[in-house]
Amino acid sequence: MGKVIFDISMSLDGFITGANQTPAEPLGDEGEHLHDWAFNSQHPFNRSLISESVSDTGAVICGRRTYDDSIPFWGPDGPTGAARLPLFIVTHHLPRKVPPDGVYTFVTDGIESALQQAKKAAGGKNISVMGGADIGQQYMLAGLVDELSIHLVPVLFGKGTPLFANSGETHIRLEPIQTVETPEAIHLRFRVAR
Amino acid sequence: MGKVIFDISMSLDGFITGANQTPAEPLGDEGEHLHDWAFNSQHPFNRSLISESVSDTGAVICGRRTYDDSIPFWGPDGPTGAARLPLFIVTHHLPRKVPPDGVYTFVTDGIESALQQAKKAAGGKNISVMGGADIGQQYMLAGLVDELSIHLVPVLFGKGTPLFANSGETHIRLEPIQTVETPEAIHLRFRVAR
Numbered sequence: 001m002g003k004v005i006f007d008i009s010m011s012l013d014g015f016i017t018g019a020n021q022t023p024a025e026p027l028g029d030e031g032e033h034l035h036d037w038a039f040n041s042q043h044p045f046n047r048s049l050i051s052e053s054v055s056d057t058g059a060v061i062c063g064r065r066t067y068d069d070s071i072p073f074w075g076p077d078g079p080t081g082a083a084r085l086p087l088f089i090v091t092h093h094l095p096r097k098v099p100p101d102g103v104y105t106f107v108t109d110g111i112e113s114a115l116q117q118a119k120k121a122a123g124g125k126n127i128s129v130m131g132g133a134d135i136g137q138q139y140m141l142a143g144l145v146d147e148l149s150i151h152l153v154p155v156l157f158g159k160g161t162p163l164f165a166n167s168g169e170t171h172i173r174l175e176p177i178q179t180v181e182t183p184e185a186i187h188l189r190f191r192v193a194r
Numbered sequence: 195m196g197k198v199i200f201d202i203s204m205s206l207d208g209f210i211t212g213a214n215q216t217p218a219e220p221l222g223d224e225g226e227h228l229h230d231w232a233f234n235s236q237h238p239f240n241r242s243l244i245s246e247s248v249s250d251t252g253a254v255i256c257g258r259r260t261y262d263d264s265i266p267f268w269g270p271d272g273p274t275g276a277a278r279l280p281l282f283i284v285t286h287h288l289p290r291k292v293p294p295d296g297v298y299t300f301v302t303d304g305i306e307s308a309l310q311q312a313k314k315a316a317g318g319k320n321i322s323v324m325g326g327a328d329i330g331q332q333y334m335l336a337g338l339v340d341e342l343s344i345h346l347v348p349v350l351f352g353k354g355t356p357l358f359a360n361s362g363e364t365h366i367r368l369e370p371i372q373t374v375e376t377p378e379a380i381h382l383r384f385r386v387a388r
């Protein structure tokens with residue numbers, strides 16, 4: 001059975017975007033710097049990480065804000081590009097326009113339903129929860145995440161969208177299972193304790 | 195010339211104490227868990243890290259809150275115990291009572307003065323800024339920190355004292371120089387870009 005992995009890039013001070021987000025710059029000021037490891041790195045681990053994690057993954061889940069911010073860049077293929085993995089979007093309302101022949105399924109009856117549908121589509125491979133912060137935290141707090149994969153970017157943003165703003169008072173213990181330092185990001189992988 | 199190193203333990207979600215701090219439990223709920231790597235670990239790296247960093251260090255700086263919270267536990271020797279490294283406390287007002295024969299110097303004319311005095315005392319060794327959050331951020335924002343040493347503890351606290359709450363909008367770029375994973379903490383060391 002595949003694992004559920006919450007996988008996201010974060011500045012050392014806990015932000016997943018810079019300040020001053022706009023539709024043209026949904027990642028905010030210098031927010032694209034958070035993804036340099038994926039797109040602008042010569043480090044061999046960084047160059048293979050995305051393709052390897054895509055090949056281990058069968059379906060992806062995100063929140064509506066992530067979808068709305070990203071659809072101008074994604075087109076019909078979604079966040080995994082040519083791999084065209086199915087993307088399940090947790091939302092309250094269906095969007096008016098969706099790209100034809102897209103990988104998108106909109107789920108209006110909650111995170112557990114989205115996970116069930118994603119598992120069915122994933123054929124035993126992993127499910128990647130790609131964010132945003134709110135959806136990731138909902139899955140974490142519901143005890144539905146097996147692993148947390150943080151790409152920790154060596155920068156302090158000071159302001160932006162915090163990853164862990166609403167995670168409540170329940171302490172969640174993690175167990176480090178892999179740590180890889182590269183110049184653009186330190187890749188941290190944790191098992192979530194139950 | 196010694197380096198100025200801001201050195202502190204932090205949960206993955208950015209807290210340096212748990213919630214509900216009291217005089218008896220200044221680290222808050224389960225906050226002592228943040229220092230398990232130093233006190234309750236069998237991992238060889240953890241067992242040698244404190245003694246090695248103490249031997250490279252010539253003086254320590256902290257804020258007044260850290261001093262007040264810790265003095266019942268420190269006695270006259272301060273945070274480095276038997277090594278008795280001099281500790282410079284940045285404060286607005288002198289305390290009424292100080293342990294006799296203590297390692298403590300109170301500095302009322304600001305962080306730069308405290309650093310100058312610490313450098314004089316350190317005899318060419320490193321200066322450790324041990325926190326709390328506010329003093330560490332003041333030194334970071336003033337451009338006075340050469341290295342940031344974060345002991346990243348694999349737990350989400352949800353609430354507590356945030357390390358990076360007031361760090362403004364200036365992005366501070368860091369360069370990873372050492373990453374060591376242990377079960378109790380992932381030790382991250384960064385050079386601060388100028």
